[in-house]
Amino acid sequence: MAAQNDKDQSSNIQKEVILRTTGLTKKFGKRTAVNNLNLEIRKGEVFGFLGPNGSGKSTTVSMIVGLIKPTAGSVNAFGMDLKDNYWPIMRKLGATIESPAFYPYLSGRDNLELFSIAIGGIPPARIMEVLERVNLADRAKDKYRQYSLGMKQRLAIAAALLRDPELIILDEPTNGLDPAGYKEVRDLIPSLAGENRTIILCSHLLHEVELVCDRVAIIKEGNIIACESMQVLLAKGQMLQIKVENPQQALAFLKSLAWIKNVTHDNGYLLVDAPKEDAERISKILAENNIFVSELSVKSSDLESVFLELTVSETNGKAN
Protein backbone atom coordinates (compact mmCIF):
# COMPACT_ATOMS: atom_id res chain seq x y z
CA MET A 1 0.00 0.00 0.00
CA ALA A 2 2.87 2.36 0.86
CA ALA A 3 4.43 1.64 -2.52
CA GLN A 4 1.10 2.39 -4.17
CA ASN A 5 0.91 5.72 -2.31
CA ASP A 6 4.41 6.63 -3.46
CA LYS A 7 3.47 5.72 -7.01
CA ASP A 8 0.31 7.85 -6.86
CA GLN A 9 2.19 10.78 -5.42
CA SER A 10 5.01 10.62 -7.94
CA SER A 11 2.52 10.42 -10.82
CA ASN A 12 0.67 13.43 -9.38
CA ILE A 13 3.89 15.40 -9.16
CA GLN A 14 4.60 14.68 -12.80
CA LYS A 15 1.16 15.91 -13.86
CA GLU A 16 0.92 19.39 -15.25
CA VAL A 17 -0.53 22.01 -12.93
CA ILE A 18 -3.60 23.34 -14.72
CA LEU A 19 -4.75 25.86 -12.11
CA ARG A 20 -2.77 27.63 -9.44
CA THR A 21 -3.89 30.19 -6.91
CA THR A 22 -1.20 32.18 -5.19
CA GLY A 23 -1.92 34.05 -1.99
CA LEU A 24 -5.55 34.39 -3.01
CA THR A 25 -7.33 36.58 -0.50
CA LYS A 26 -10.76 38.16 -0.38
CA LYS A 27 -11.96 40.55 2.26
CA PHE A 28 -15.53 41.83 2.49
CA GLY A 29 -15.14 44.85 4.70
CA LYS A 30 -13.39 43.67 7.84
CA ARG A 31 -14.29 40.01 7.30
CA THR A 32 -11.74 37.84 5.54
CA ALA A 33 -13.70 35.34 3.46
CA VAL A 34 -10.64 33.70 1.89
CA ASN A 35 -7.21 34.03 3.38
CA ASN A 36 -3.95 33.57 1.48
CA LEU A 37 -5.11 30.54 -0.47
CA ASN A 38 -2.42 28.58 -2.31
CA LEU A 39 -3.80 25.73 -4.38
CA GLU A 40 -2.51 23.65 -7.23
CA ILE A 41 -4.90 21.60 -9.33
CA ARG A 42 -3.31 19.03 -11.61
CA LYS A 43 -4.43 18.04 -15.05
CA GLY A 44 -6.91 15.16 -15.16
CA GLU A 45 -7.63 14.98 -11.44
CA VAL A 46 -10.94 15.26 -9.64
CA PHE A 47 -10.22 17.73 -6.91
CA GLY A 48 -12.57 17.99 -3.98
CA PHE A 49 -12.97 21.33 -2.33
CA LEU A 50 -14.59 20.76 1.00
CA GLY A 51 -15.82 23.02 3.69
CA PRO A 52 -18.80 23.83 5.82
CA ASN A 53 -21.36 26.34 4.55
CA GLY A 54 -19.86 29.83 4.55
CA SER A 55 -16.29 28.54 4.68
CA GLY A 56 -15.23 30.37 1.51
CA LYS A 57 -15.66 27.68 -1.17
CA SER A 58 -17.96 29.66 -3.45
CA THR A 59 -15.97 32.86 -2.93
CA THR A 60 -12.84 31.00 -3.99
CA VAL A 61 -14.37 29.55 -7.15
CA SER A 62 -16.00 32.90 -7.93
CA MET A 63 -12.53 34.46 -7.82
CA ILE A 64 -11.21 31.69 -10.07
CA VAL A 65 -13.84 32.49 -12.71
CA GLY A 66 -13.56 36.26 -12.34
CA LEU A 67 -16.95 36.99 -10.77
CA ILE A 68 -15.30 38.25 -7.60
CA LYS A 69 -12.13 40.28 -7.70
CA PRO A 70 -9.47 39.17 -5.22
CA THR A 71 -8.27 41.62 -2.58
CA ALA A 72 -4.82 40.09 -3.02
CA GLY A 73 -3.17 37.22 -4.82
CA SER A 74 -3.57 35.81 -8.27
CA VAL A 75 -5.14 33.02 -10.29
CA ASN A 76 -3.17 31.29 -13.00
CA ALA A 77 -4.88 28.79 -15.28
CA PHE A 78 -3.50 26.90 -18.27
CA GLY A 79 -0.25 28.80 -17.73
CA MET A 80 -1.94 32.20 -18.08
CA ASP A 81 -2.73 34.88 -15.55
CA LEU A 82 -6.48 35.36 -15.19
CA LYS A 83 -6.27 39.13 -14.93
CA ASP A 84 -4.75 39.53 -18.39
CA ASN A 85 -6.17 36.45 -20.09
CA TYR A 86 -9.76 36.23 -18.91
CA TRP A 87 -11.36 35.05 -22.13
CA PRO A 88 -8.63 32.63 -23.31
CA ILE A 89 -8.97 30.95 -19.91
CA MET A 90 -12.76 31.04 -19.83
CA ARG A 91 -12.92 29.46 -23.30
CA LYS A 92 -11.45 26.34 -21.70
CA LEU A 93 -13.33 26.48 -18.42
CA GLY A 94 -16.90 25.51 -17.62
CA ALA A 95 -18.44 26.24 -14.27
CA THR A 96 -21.59 26.02 -12.23
CA ILE A 97 -21.44 28.53 -9.40
CA GLU A 98 -23.82 28.18 -6.46
CA SER A 99 -27.46 27.59 -7.40
CA PRO A 100 -28.42 27.21 -11.09
CA ALA A 101 -29.60 30.40 -12.80
CA PHE A 102 -31.16 30.59 -16.26
CA TYR A 103 -33.72 32.66 -18.16
CA PRO A 104 -37.11 31.33 -16.99
CA TYR A 105 -38.99 32.33 -20.14
CA LEU A 106 -36.66 30.27 -22.35
CA SER A 107 -36.63 26.51 -22.72
CA GLY A 108 -33.64 24.51 -21.57
CA ARG A 109 -32.52 24.22 -25.16
CA ASP A 110 -32.98 27.93 -25.87
CA ASN A 111 -31.01 28.82 -22.75
CA LEU A 112 -28.10 26.76 -24.01
CA GLU A 113 -28.50 28.23 -27.49
CA LEU A 114 -28.29 31.70 -25.98
CA PHE A 115 -25.11 30.80 -24.12
CA SER A 116 -23.62 29.20 -27.21
CA ILE A 117 -24.29 32.41 -29.18
CA ALA A 118 -22.52 34.44 -26.49
CA ILE A 119 -19.55 32.06 -26.30
CA GLY A 120 -19.26 31.61 -30.06
CA GLY A 121 -17.84 28.78 -32.11
CA ILE A 122 -20.05 26.10 -30.61
CA PRO A 123 -21.55 23.70 -33.17
CA PRO A 124 -25.38 23.59 -32.99
CA ALA A 125 -25.30 19.82 -32.47
CA ARG A 126 -23.36 20.32 -29.25
CA ILE A 127 -26.48 21.67 -27.50
CA MET A 128 -28.44 18.42 -27.83
CA GLU A 129 -25.27 16.45 -27.15
CA VAL A 130 -24.82 18.03 -23.71
CA LEU A 131 -28.54 17.83 -22.97
CA GLU A 132 -28.41 14.11 -23.70
CA ARG A 133 -25.36 13.81 -21.50
CA VAL A 134 -27.32 15.07 -18.51
CA ASN A 135 -30.53 13.23 -19.48
CA LEU A 136 -32.50 16.35 -20.31
CA ALA A 137 -32.98 15.82 -24.04
CA ASP A 138 -36.62 14.79 -23.68
CA ARG A 139 -37.40 17.95 -21.68
CA ALA A 140 -35.28 20.24 -23.85
CA LYS A 141 -38.24 22.20 -25.18
CA ASP A 142 -39.87 22.77 -21.80
CA LYS A 143 -39.56 26.20 -20.27
CA TYR A 144 -36.86 26.49 -17.62
CA ARG A 145 -39.43 27.75 -15.13
CA GLN A 146 -41.17 24.35 -15.36
CA TYR A 147 -38.02 22.43 -14.39
CA SER A 148 -37.57 20.77 -11.00
CA LEU A 149 -34.53 21.75 -8.97
CA GLY A 150 -32.79 18.55 -10.03
CA MET A 151 -33.38 19.35 -13.71
CA LYS A 152 -32.08 22.87 -13.15
CA GLN A 153 -28.91 21.44 -11.63
CA ARG A 154 -28.47 19.14 -14.60
CA LEU A 155 -29.02 22.01 -17.03
CA ALA A 156 -26.32 23.97 -15.22
CA ILE A 157 -23.92 21.06 -15.73
CA ALA A 158 -24.94 20.92 -19.41
CA ALA A 159 -24.19 24.64 -19.72
CA ALA A 160 -20.78 24.09 -18.13
CA LEU A 161 -20.05 21.34 -20.66
CA LEU A 162 -21.17 23.44 -23.63
CA ARG A 163 -17.72 24.75 -24.51
CA ASP A 164 -16.14 21.29 -24.13
CA PRO A 165 -14.00 22.54 -21.25
CA GLU A 166 -10.66 21.21 -20.09
CA LEU A 167 -11.41 22.37 -16.56
CA ILE A 168 -14.84 22.06 -14.97
CA ILE A 169 -15.81 23.65 -11.69
CA LEU A 170 -18.91 22.18 -10.10
CA ASP A 171 -20.09 24.11 -7.08
CA GLU A 172 -22.54 22.02 -5.06
CA PRO A 173 -23.84 20.18 -8.16
CA THR A 174 -26.00 17.73 -6.22
CA ASN A 175 -27.92 20.28 -4.16
CA GLY A 176 -31.62 19.53 -4.40
CA LEU A 177 -31.21 16.28 -6.31
CA ASP A 178 -33.20 13.20 -5.42
CA PRO A 179 -31.24 9.96 -4.82
CA ALA A 180 -31.48 8.94 -8.50
CA GLY A 181 -30.34 12.36 -9.69
CA TYR A 182 -27.61 12.38 -7.07
CA LYS A 183 -26.29 9.06 -8.37
CA GLU A 184 -26.48 10.27 -11.98
CA VAL A 185 -24.32 13.29 -11.21
CA ARG A 186 -21.97 11.22 -9.07
CA ASP A 187 -21.51 8.80 -11.99
CA LEU A 188 -21.12 11.64 -14.47
CA ILE A 189 -18.14 13.16 -12.68
CA PRO A 190 -15.70 10.23 -13.08
CA SER A 191 -16.84 9.79 -16.69
CA LEU A 192 -16.01 13.44 -17.38
CA ALA A 193 -12.65 13.03 -15.68
CA GLY A 194 -12.07 9.99 -17.88
CA GLU A 195 -12.23 12.29 -20.89
CA ASN A 196 -9.02 13.99 -19.81
CA ARG A 197 -10.85 16.83 -18.12
CA THR A 198 -9.93 18.28 -14.77
CA ILE A 199 -12.73 18.69 -12.27
CA ILE A 200 -13.01 20.79 -9.17
CA LEU A 201 -15.92 19.62 -7.07
CA CYS A 202 -17.02 21.95 -4.30
CA SER A 203 -19.26 20.35 -1.79
CA HIS A 204 -20.14 19.98 1.81
CA LEU A 205 -21.45 16.48 1.09
CA LEU A 206 -18.48 14.43 2.22
CA HIS A 207 -19.68 11.09 0.96
CA GLU A 208 -20.03 12.52 -2.55
CA VAL A 209 -16.46 13.83 -2.48
CA GLU A 210 -15.04 10.64 -1.00
CA LEU A 211 -16.53 8.58 -3.80
CA VAL A 212 -15.26 10.58 -6.75
CA CYS A 213 -12.25 12.71 -5.78
CA ASP A 214 -8.55 11.97 -6.14
CA ARG A 215 -7.38 14.82 -3.97
CA VAL A 216 -9.08 17.00 -1.42
CA ALA A 217 -8.62 20.41 0.14
CA ILE A 218 -10.54 21.32 3.24
CA ILE A 219 -11.28 24.97 3.82
CA LYS A 220 -12.56 26.45 7.03
CA GLU A 221 -13.20 30.12 7.69
CA GLY A 222 -11.26 30.99 4.56
CA ASN A 223 -8.16 28.98 5.46
CA ILE A 224 -6.98 25.69 3.97
CA ILE A 225 -6.60 23.27 6.85
CA ALA A 226 -5.73 20.21 4.78
CA CYS A 227 -4.81 19.48 1.19
CA GLU A 228 -3.94 15.86 0.51
CA SER A 229 -4.64 12.95 -1.76
CA MET A 230 -7.76 11.09 -0.67
CA GLN A 231 -5.70 8.06 0.41
CA VAL A 232 -3.39 10.12 2.58
CA LEU A 233 -6.28 12.01 4.09
CA LEU A 234 -8.22 8.87 4.92
CA ALA A 235 -5.09 7.24 6.34
CA LYS A 236 -4.88 10.17 8.75
CA GLY A 237 -8.12 9.07 10.27
CA GLN A 238 -7.15 5.41 10.65
CA MET A 239 -7.10 3.99 14.19
CA LEU A 240 -5.79 0.77 15.64
CA GLN A 241 -8.54 -1.14 17.36
CA ILE A 242 -7.21 -3.35 20.14
CA LYS A 243 -8.97 -5.83 22.43
CA VAL A 244 -7.31 -6.83 25.68
CA GLU A 245 -8.46 -8.57 28.85
CA ASN A 246 -7.99 -5.50 31.03
CA PRO A 247 -8.66 -2.42 28.95
CA GLN A 248 -8.32 0.08 31.83
CA GLN A 249 -4.79 -1.11 32.58
CA ALA A 250 -3.87 -1.02 28.90
CA LEU A 251 -5.43 2.42 28.51
CA ALA A 252 -3.37 3.84 31.36
CA PHE A 253 -0.22 2.23 30.02
CA LEU A 254 -0.70 3.43 26.42
CA LYS A 255 -1.53 6.95 27.59
CA SER A 256 1.83 7.03 29.32
CA LEU A 257 3.61 6.52 26.00
CA ALA A 258 4.59 9.88 24.52
CA TRP A 259 4.66 8.66 20.90
CA ILE A 260 1.01 7.66 20.92
CA LYS A 261 -1.18 10.65 20.12
CA ASN A 262 -4.44 9.54 21.65
CA VAL A 263 -6.13 6.48 23.14
CA THR A 264 -9.77 6.04 23.93
CA HIS A 265 -11.85 3.25 25.34
CA ASP A 266 -14.96 2.43 23.40
CA ASN A 267 -17.28 -0.54 23.80
CA GLY A 268 -14.63 -2.89 25.13
CA TYR A 269 -12.03 -1.85 22.56
CA LEU A 270 -9.12 0.51 22.79
CA LEU A 271 -8.89 2.94 19.88
CA VAL A 272 -5.32 4.00 19.41
CA ASP A 273 -4.51 6.96 17.22
CA ALA A 274 -1.47 5.55 15.54
CA PRO A 275 -0.57 4.50 12.00
CA LYS A 276 -1.04 0.87 11.10
CA GLU A 277 2.73 0.55 10.77
CA ASP A 278 2.90 0.87 14.56
CA ALA A 279 0.63 -2.14 15.17
CA GLU A 280 3.49 -4.61 15.69
CA ARG A 281 5.36 -2.24 17.96
CA ILE A 282 2.29 -1.65 20.15
CA SER A 283 1.48 -5.34 20.37
CA LYS A 284 5.05 -6.07 21.40
CA ILE A 285 5.29 -3.36 24.03
CA LEU A 286 1.94 -4.38 25.53
CA ALA A 287 3.09 -8.02 25.75
CA GLU A 288 6.34 -6.92 27.40
CA ASN A 289 4.16 -5.32 30.06
CA ASN A 290 2.02 -8.42 30.50
CA ILE A 291 -0.92 -7.03 28.58
CA PHE A 292 -1.85 -9.52 25.92
CA VAL A 293 -3.71 -8.51 22.79
CA SER A 294 -6.57 -10.82 21.79
CA GLU A 295 -7.65 -8.78 18.76
CA LEU A 296 -5.90 -6.10 16.74
CA SER A 297 -7.27 -4.51 13.60
CA VAL A 298 -7.07 -1.32 11.61
CA LYS A 299 -10.24 0.69 11.87
CA SER A 300 -10.68 2.52 8.59
CA SER A 301 -11.92 6.01 8.63
CA ASP A 302 -14.28 7.81 6.29
CA LEU A 303 -13.93 11.33 5.02
CA GLU A 304 -16.65 12.55 7.32
CA SER A 305 -14.80 11.57 10.48
CA VAL A 306 -11.53 12.97 9.10
CA PHE A 307 -13.28 16.19 8.16
CA LEU A 308 -14.93 16.51 11.55
CA GLU A 309 -11.71 15.70 13.33
CA LEU A 310 -9.80 18.29 11.33
CA THR A 311 -12.37 21.03 11.57
CA VAL A 312 -13.17 20.42 15.24
CA SER A 313 -9.51 20.13 16.27
CA GLU A 314 -8.84 23.33 14.32
CA THR A 315 -11.62 25.06 16.23
CA ASN A 316 -10.40 23.66 19.55
CA GLY A 317 -6.87 24.69 18.69
CA LYS A 318 -8.05 28.23 18.07
CA ALA A 319 -10.07 28.24 21.28
CA ASN A 320 -7.02 27.16 23.26
Add this chain to the structure above:
Amino acid sequence: MARLIKAEIYKLSKRSMTYILLLILIGLFALILSITEANPSIMTTETNGINTTVPAVAANIQFLQGAITSTIAMLGGFIGVVLAVVLVANGMGSEYGWNTIRPYLLCSESRSKMFASKLIADAIFVVAGMIIGVITVILLGVLFTAIRGYSWNLGASTLSFTGSQLLDFTRTFYVILPYALLAFLFTVLGRSTAAGIGFGIGASVLETIITGLLSSAHGWLAKIPDYLLSINVSKITSLSGASGGVTVYGGPNTPMVTSLHSFVVIAVYCVVFTAIAYTIFQRRDVTG
Protein backbone atom coordinates in the same frame (compact mmCIF):
# COMPACT_ATOMS: atom_id res chain seq x y z
CA MET B 1 -18.84 41.88 -29.31
CA ALA B 2 -21.10 41.02 -32.27
CA ARG B 3 -21.81 37.67 -30.59
CA LEU B 4 -22.91 39.34 -27.39
CA ILE B 5 -25.13 41.83 -29.22
CA LYS B 6 -26.70 38.90 -31.06
CA ALA B 7 -27.23 37.13 -27.74
CA GLU B 8 -28.86 40.23 -26.24
CA ILE B 9 -31.16 40.56 -29.25
CA TYR B 10 -32.00 36.85 -28.88
CA LYS B 11 -32.95 37.43 -25.23
CA LEU B 12 -35.12 40.46 -25.94
CA SER B 13 -36.76 38.97 -29.00
CA LYS B 14 -37.79 35.83 -27.10
CA ARG B 15 -39.19 37.76 -24.17
CA SER B 16 -42.90 38.46 -23.94
CA MET B 17 -42.22 41.73 -22.12
CA THR B 18 -40.77 43.19 -25.32
CA TYR B 19 -43.97 42.45 -27.23
CA ILE B 20 -46.17 43.69 -24.40
CA LEU B 21 -44.35 47.04 -24.51
CA LEU B 22 -44.78 47.12 -28.27
CA LEU B 23 -48.48 46.35 -27.95
CA ILE B 24 -48.83 49.14 -25.39
CA LEU B 25 -47.11 51.52 -27.81
CA ILE B 26 -49.34 50.53 -30.72
CA GLY B 27 -52.43 50.52 -28.51
CA LEU B 28 -51.72 53.98 -27.16
CA PHE B 29 -51.12 55.37 -30.66
CA ALA B 30 -54.35 53.80 -31.90
CA LEU B 31 -56.26 55.11 -28.91
CA ILE B 32 -54.91 58.66 -29.12
CA LEU B 33 -55.43 58.92 -32.89
CA SER B 34 -58.89 57.39 -32.66
CA ILE B 35 -59.94 59.89 -29.99
CA THR B 36 -58.62 62.87 -31.95
CA GLU B 37 -60.08 61.53 -35.18
CA ALA B 38 -63.48 61.14 -33.53
CA ASN B 39 -63.60 64.88 -32.94
CA PRO B 40 -61.63 66.52 -35.75
CA SER B 41 -61.33 70.26 -36.16
CA ILE B 42 -61.53 71.74 -39.63
CA MET B 43 -58.45 73.04 -41.40
CA THR B 44 -57.39 73.85 -44.93
CA THR B 45 -54.29 72.37 -46.49
CA GLU B 46 -52.64 73.41 -49.71
CA THR B 47 -50.94 70.80 -51.83
CA ASN B 48 -49.64 71.56 -55.35
CA GLY B 49 -51.69 74.75 -55.35
CA ILE B 50 -54.95 73.00 -54.58
CA ASN B 51 -56.75 73.92 -51.38
CA THR B 52 -58.43 71.06 -49.56
CA THR B 53 -60.60 71.50 -46.50
CA VAL B 54 -60.48 68.48 -44.20
CA PRO B 55 -60.53 67.87 -40.46
CA ALA B 56 -57.16 68.89 -38.97
CA VAL B 57 -56.08 65.57 -37.54
CA ALA B 58 -57.12 63.72 -40.63
CA ALA B 59 -55.12 66.18 -42.68
CA ASN B 60 -52.14 65.33 -40.61
CA ILE B 61 -52.47 61.61 -40.53
CA GLN B 62 -53.35 61.03 -44.14
CA PHE B 63 -49.87 62.21 -45.12
CA LEU B 64 -46.49 60.81 -44.25
CA GLN B 65 -45.48 64.15 -42.79
CA GLY B 66 -48.38 64.21 -40.40
CA ALA B 67 -47.89 60.62 -39.41
CA ILE B 68 -44.23 61.04 -38.54
CA THR B 69 -44.78 64.35 -36.76
CA SER B 70 -47.54 62.80 -34.66
CA THR B 71 -45.35 59.83 -33.84
CA ILE B 72 -42.40 62.01 -32.90
CA ALA B 73 -44.58 64.08 -30.60
CA MET B 74 -45.77 60.96 -28.81
CA LEU B 75 -42.48 59.10 -28.78
CA GLY B 76 -40.40 62.07 -27.72
CA GLY B 77 -42.94 62.75 -25.01
CA PHE B 78 -43.77 60.75 -21.96
CA ILE B 79 -44.89 57.59 -23.79
CA GLY B 80 -41.58 56.98 -25.51
CA VAL B 81 -39.54 57.77 -22.42
CA VAL B 82 -41.56 55.48 -20.14
CA LEU B 83 -41.52 52.55 -22.58
CA ALA B 84 -37.79 52.92 -23.21
CA VAL B 85 -37.07 53.14 -19.48
CA VAL B 86 -39.11 49.99 -18.81
CA LEU B 87 -37.36 48.12 -21.64
CA VAL B 88 -33.85 49.10 -20.58
CA ALA B 89 -34.41 48.60 -16.85
CA ASN B 90 -36.02 45.20 -17.45
CA GLY B 91 -33.22 44.02 -19.72
CA MET B 92 -30.56 44.63 -17.09
CA GLY B 93 -32.62 44.24 -13.91
CA SER B 94 -33.76 40.74 -14.84
CA GLU B 95 -30.14 39.59 -14.98
CA TYR B 96 -29.82 40.51 -11.33
CA GLY B 97 -33.30 39.29 -10.39
CA TRP B 98 -32.80 35.86 -11.92
CA ASN B 99 -29.11 35.72 -11.02
CA THR B 100 -28.37 35.05 -14.70
CA ILE B 101 -25.69 37.72 -14.50
CA ARG B 102 -23.44 34.98 -13.07
CA PRO B 103 -23.61 32.33 -15.82
CA TYR B 104 -23.97 34.97 -18.52
CA LEU B 105 -20.79 36.74 -17.46
CA LEU B 106 -18.95 33.42 -17.67
CA CYS B 107 -20.03 33.26 -21.32
CA SER B 108 -19.07 36.86 -22.06
CA GLU B 109 -15.71 37.87 -23.42
CA SER B 110 -15.42 40.69 -20.90
CA ARG B 111 -17.59 42.77 -18.64
CA SER B 112 -17.08 45.85 -20.79
CA LYS B 113 -18.26 44.02 -23.90
CA MET B 114 -21.28 42.65 -22.09
CA PHE B 115 -22.10 46.14 -20.83
CA ALA B 116 -21.75 47.66 -24.28
CA SER B 117 -23.73 44.88 -25.95
CA LYS B 118 -26.64 45.44 -23.57
CA LEU B 119 -26.80 49.13 -24.35
CA ILE B 120 -26.47 48.56 -28.10
CA ALA B 121 -29.20 45.89 -28.10
CA ASP B 122 -31.47 48.19 -26.08
CA ALA B 123 -30.81 51.01 -28.54
CA ILE B 124 -31.65 48.71 -31.46
CA PHE B 125 -34.96 47.75 -29.83
CA VAL B 126 -35.84 51.35 -29.00
CA VAL B 127 -35.19 52.37 -32.61
CA ALA B 128 -37.15 49.34 -33.83
CA GLY B 129 -40.03 50.35 -31.57
CA MET B 130 -39.91 53.88 -32.93
CA ILE B 131 -39.98 52.59 -36.51
CA ILE B 132 -42.92 50.32 -35.70
CA GLY B 133 -44.59 53.33 -34.08
CA VAL B 134 -44.17 55.39 -37.26
CA ILE B 135 -45.47 52.53 -39.40
CA THR B 136 -48.44 52.09 -37.06
CA VAL B 137 -49.37 55.76 -37.35
CA ILE B 138 -48.97 55.71 -41.13
CA LEU B 139 -51.25 52.66 -41.32
CA LEU B 140 -53.74 54.32 -39.01
CA GLY B 141 -53.56 57.39 -41.23
CA VAL B 142 -54.32 55.25 -44.26
CA LEU B 143 -57.16 53.57 -42.39
CA PHE B 144 -58.75 56.83 -41.29
CA THR B 145 -58.30 58.32 -44.75
CA ALA B 146 -60.08 55.35 -46.30
CA ILE B 147 -62.87 55.27 -43.68
CA ARG B 148 -63.49 59.03 -43.90
CA GLY B 149 -63.17 59.10 -47.65
CA TYR B 150 -60.50 61.84 -47.62
CA SER B 151 -58.50 62.51 -50.74
CA TRP B 152 -55.19 60.64 -51.01
CA ASN B 153 -52.12 62.85 -51.28
CA LEU B 154 -48.59 61.54 -51.30
CA GLY B 155 -47.12 64.90 -52.24
CA ALA B 156 -45.03 64.99 -49.10
CA SER B 157 -42.90 61.98 -50.04
CA THR B 158 -40.00 63.98 -51.40
CA LEU B 159 -36.32 63.40 -50.70
CA SER B 160 -35.86 66.61 -48.69
CA PHE B 161 -38.95 65.80 -46.65
CA THR B 162 -37.69 62.29 -45.93
CA GLY B 163 -34.31 63.72 -44.88
CA SER B 164 -35.88 66.19 -42.46
CA GLN B 165 -38.07 63.45 -40.99
CA LEU B 166 -35.05 61.22 -40.49
CA LEU B 167 -33.42 64.11 -38.65
CA ASP B 168 -36.50 64.49 -36.46
CA PHE B 169 -36.49 60.75 -35.85
CA THR B 170 -32.85 60.94 -34.71
CA ARG B 171 -33.63 63.91 -32.46
CA THR B 172 -36.44 61.95 -30.85
CA PHE B 173 -34.12 59.04 -30.16
CA TYR B 174 -31.58 61.48 -28.76
CA VAL B 175 -34.02 62.91 -26.21
CA ILE B 176 -35.12 59.45 -25.06
CA LEU B 177 -31.49 58.43 -24.56
CA PRO B 178 -30.63 60.26 -21.29
CA TYR B 179 -33.73 58.92 -19.53
CA ALA B 180 -33.01 55.38 -20.71
CA LEU B 181 -29.40 55.66 -19.58
CA LEU B 182 -30.49 57.07 -16.24
CA ALA B 183 -32.73 54.01 -15.80
CA PHE B 184 -29.83 51.75 -16.79
CA LEU B 185 -27.58 53.43 -14.24
CA PHE B 186 -30.04 52.98 -11.39
CA THR B 187 -30.74 49.38 -12.44
CA VAL B 188 -27.04 48.58 -12.18
CA LEU B 189 -26.69 50.58 -8.98
CA GLY B 190 -29.70 48.98 -7.28
CA ARG B 191 -29.30 45.62 -9.01
CA SER B 192 -33.03 45.62 -9.69
CA THR B 193 -35.57 46.49 -12.38
CA ALA B 194 -37.72 48.40 -9.91
CA ALA B 195 -34.83 50.68 -8.99
CA GLY B 196 -34.23 51.44 -12.67
CA ILE B 197 -37.85 52.14 -13.53
CA GLY B 198 -38.52 54.00 -10.30
CA PHE B 199 -35.53 56.27 -10.48
CA GLY B 200 -35.58 56.55 -14.28
CA ILE B 201 -39.12 57.87 -14.42
CA GLY B 202 -39.23 59.34 -10.91
CA ALA B 203 -36.05 61.36 -11.33
CA SER B 204 -37.20 62.74 -14.68
CA VAL B 205 -40.57 63.78 -13.25
CA LEU B 206 -38.90 65.24 -10.16
CA GLU B 207 -36.48 67.14 -12.35
CA THR B 208 -39.29 68.77 -14.31
CA ILE B 209 -40.88 69.92 -11.05
CA ILE B 210 -37.55 71.34 -9.86
CA THR B 211 -37.15 72.99 -13.25
CA GLY B 212 -40.55 74.58 -12.85
CA LEU B 213 -39.75 75.88 -9.38
CA LEU B 214 -36.32 77.18 -10.26
CA SER B 215 -37.50 78.86 -13.44
CA SER B 216 -39.62 81.17 -11.34
CA ALA B 217 -36.64 82.04 -9.13
CA HIS B 218 -34.18 84.90 -9.71
CA GLY B 219 -30.42 85.19 -10.16
CA TRP B 220 -28.20 82.15 -10.61
CA LEU B 221 -30.90 79.80 -9.34
CA ALA B 222 -32.98 80.61 -12.40
CA LYS B 223 -30.12 79.52 -14.63
CA ILE B 224 -29.85 76.03 -13.13
CA PRO B 225 -32.69 74.59 -15.27
CA ASP B 226 -30.66 75.46 -18.37
CA TYR B 227 -28.32 72.68 -17.30
CA LEU B 228 -30.99 70.17 -16.36
CA LEU B 229 -32.52 67.72 -18.81
CA SER B 230 -36.08 68.85 -19.33
CA ILE B 231 -35.48 72.31 -20.83
CA ASN B 232 -32.82 70.93 -23.14
CA VAL B 233 -34.98 68.00 -24.19
CA SER B 234 -37.79 70.45 -24.95
CA LYS B 235 -35.41 72.53 -27.03
CA ILE B 236 -34.35 69.56 -29.14
CA THR B 237 -37.90 68.30 -29.63
CA SER B 238 -39.08 71.78 -30.53
CA LEU B 239 -36.71 71.67 -33.50
CA SER B 240 -38.97 68.99 -34.93
CA GLY B 241 -41.96 71.28 -34.57
CA ALA B 242 -43.31 68.94 -31.93
CA SER B 243 -43.65 69.40 -28.23
CA GLY B 244 -41.83 66.62 -26.47
CA GLY B 245 -39.86 65.59 -23.46
CA VAL B 246 -41.33 65.31 -20.02
CA THR B 247 -41.32 69.05 -19.42
CA VAL B 248 -44.10 70.45 -17.27
CA TYR B 249 -42.66 73.90 -17.13
CA GLY B 250 -39.75 75.80 -18.56
CA GLY B 251 -39.31 76.80 -22.10
CA PRO B 252 -37.03 76.17 -24.95
CA ASN B 253 -36.99 79.88 -25.59
CA THR B 254 -34.84 80.78 -22.60
CA PRO B 255 -32.10 83.01 -24.08
CA MET B 256 -29.30 80.85 -22.65
CA VAL B 257 -30.57 77.69 -24.30
CA THR B 258 -29.48 77.27 -27.87
CA SER B 259 -29.73 74.07 -29.88
CA LEU B 260 -26.02 73.49 -29.48
CA HIS B 261 -26.25 74.09 -25.74
CA SER B 262 -29.07 71.56 -25.44
CA PHE B 263 -27.25 69.04 -27.58
CA VAL B 264 -24.11 69.33 -25.45
CA VAL B 265 -25.96 69.21 -22.11
CA ILE B 266 -27.84 66.05 -23.12
CA ALA B 267 -24.63 64.49 -24.42
CA VAL B 268 -22.85 65.25 -21.13
CA TYR B 269 -25.67 63.64 -19.15
CA CYS B 270 -25.55 60.55 -21.38
CA VAL B 271 -21.78 60.22 -20.98
CA VAL B 272 -21.93 60.74 -17.22
CA PHE B 273 -24.75 58.23 -16.69
CA THR B 274 -22.98 55.65 -18.87
CA ALA B 275 -19.59 56.20 -17.24
CA ILE B 276 -20.95 55.78 -13.70
CA ALA B 277 -22.93 52.67 -14.66
CA TYR B 278 -19.89 51.22 -16.42
CA THR B 279 -17.57 51.87 -13.48
CA ILE B 280 -19.96 50.20 -11.04
CA PHE B 281 -20.59 47.26 -13.36
CA GLN B 282 -16.90 46.77 -14.05
CA ARG B 283 -15.69 46.96 -10.47
CA ARG B 284 -18.40 45.37 -8.41
CA ASP B 285 -18.20 41.73 -7.38
CA VAL B 286 -20.92 39.43 -8.63
CA THR B 287 -22.07 37.53 -5.59
CA GLY B 288 -25.02 35.21 -5.01
